[in-house]
Amino acid sequence: MPFLEKRNEPIENDTRASRGIGTESAAHWTHDVYVPGSASRDAARRSPQRNTTKQSCGNPECTKSWTMPWKNRRRPIFEGRWGCSTRCLEAVIHRALRRERGDLRPVGSEDQDVPHQHRIPLGLVMLSQGWISQTQLRTALEAQRLAGTGRIGEWLVQESGVTSAQITRGLATQWSCPVLPIDGFAPSAMALTMPRLFIERLGLLPLRIASSRILYLAFNDRLDASAALAVEQMSGLRVESGLLDDSHYEQARQRLLGSEFIQTNEESFQDAEGLSSRIATILEASQPLGSRLVRLHKHYWLRTWLETGAYGDVGTLPSTGEDVTDTLFTLGRQD
Ligand SMILES: [Zn+2]
Known part of the structure; x- marks a missing residue:
């Protein structure tokens, strides 16, 4: 064959x-x-x-001209x-x-750790796509202002009747990345891709490998290009980043954290x-x-x-x- x-x-x-x-x-x-x-x-x-x-x-810079021939x-x-x-x-x-x-x-190369400062706010992205109305955005912004806390996506869900799936779609548009499907998630294999700490504290969520060369790496609400690059270099695979829906993300994260790590x-x-x-x-x-x-x-x-x-x-x-x-x-x- x-x-x-x-x-x-x-x-x-x-x-x-x-x-x-x-x-x-x-x-x-x-x-x-x-x-x-x-x-x-x-x-x-x-x-x-x-x-x-x-x-x-x-x-x-080695200056030795010879090495003990029996050395492994x-x-x-x-x-x-x-x-x-x-x-x-x-x-x-x-x-x-x-x-x-x-x-x-x-000199002058971009520092991967500097967060993007100029993304279009999520509310505006969703408004311009016609996924929410002016009124829905205004209500959520007002609630956020009064509370003085919380992300706009959360307030859109809580106050304006937007679904979390719509928020994820909005975030994916904001970050120009796909919303990843949860199908094919293999927690035990994915637990071998990186230390547990990256999943627990940095929010990385390796999902699956496609065609033996692409590793799908999921995040919840924002991408991390620096992390994706590190995983790419360590795994020898091309890393494709995307977002996961809240419920999928939590579910997958729990299953992954329950697996055996290196x-x-x-x-x-x-x-x-x-x-x-x-x-x-x-x-x-x-x-x-x-x-x-x-x-x-x-x-x-x-x-x-x-x-x-x-x-x-x-x-x-x-x-x-x-x-x-x-x-x-x-x-x-x-x-
Ligand atoms: Zn040497």
Whole structure:
């Protein structure tokens, strides 16, 4: 069956490598050039200098001209790179940390964490679409003003007889995103996509995977582009964000929170040097076949894949909670 065979083609490895996550033998990096597994094995057979195809130190500033030949170069791997020493591993991690902090972003590039200030107010969106009347909007605004609290959507439902489904539709128009259907929601698989904390405290709600390459990520009343990007980088999948109706959202959230998550540790550090060295220590102790660091707001999320079996069939998502560990770090003073 050619359709099934396709899944085993190098696309999967390519995805992993382009996300900077190493696999044991199918692929590796030589400096910055990705060499697909089959090609490198062929090259190794043909080449008189076999050891040139071995993983070389991933630290561009490495000054060592040789490494003990018996040293395992398959582990630990951080973002597709191997460090010849603790010092080199730390240097590679430190660079990733700077990238995630935004220190390496080109000048003038948009900061993902700045919230959008210029969205058309929900009431006006709904009015211009003809979904509510002037009177309904006026009533809700007046109620909101008197109460001095609550979102306009809530007041439209409470005071003006608008349904929550209409509000969700209005929010989706405001955010230019779809209202996602709840069909196909797979809580146990989705619980493996990210730490529980992101669902509990940041309101992310991974819904389902389509065509083995798109992860649908739902939110309740506003999108979070920065979070979507982080999940995209960690999962190796394209993330499509959308909104869920209130009742669907609550229902799905409860089911998801009732599922089993990947073991997650939380740690806090004063400075980036301390954090880099801590990550190096974790990697040297656990010797993962792959690991990656992404930032999601104040959280630096390190995921480690300890064995080949830790990878599932979709992106870099694990198929079970075994042999995968998440660590969430925060940096600096946290209030
Ligand atoms: Zn080195």
